[in-house]
């Protein structure tokens with residue numbers, strides 16, 4: 001009787017341990033979905049701008065053109081958005097590629113450029 005009782009207990013412990021393992025792997029998977037590059041929700045242009053571009057572009061750090069200041073964009077706008085996009089992806093002068101945020105998708109970088117040129121729609 002005592003023997004079967006113990007056996008029963010150890011079985012439930014194994015079961016409990018298994019549950020813990022399952023729960024922790026499920027949690028880890030959950031975290032990687034949220035943190036992982038392609039699985040996260042895409043950001044909109046304003047969000048990308050605020051997180052990855054504004055630190056230079058809002059103040060014009062190192063000569064970064066400021067959104068809404070025509071004098072900053074006059075020469076650059078002549079290139080057209082495709083050419084400007086190349087600068088964003090490759091970097092230019094004091095600007096690292098994608099503004100230094102390698103986790104941005106091309107789409108997100110484009111939305112940020114669009115936000116910079118045209119503002120909130």
Ligand code: HEC
Pocket residue numbers: 048049052053054055056057061062063064065076079083084085087088092093094095096098099100109112113116
């Ligand atoms: C570390 C500071 C910094 C960050 C962050 C940054 N930029 Fe820039 N950006 C600059 C500087 C400096 C220039 C001017 C480069 C030059 O013409 O030599 C520039 C120029 C540009 C230009 C004009 C390029 C051209 O060909 O004339 C665009 C468009 C641009 N940035 C978009 C962005 C976008 C979009 C982001 C965010 C994803 C971003 N930048 C993040 C510093 C930055």
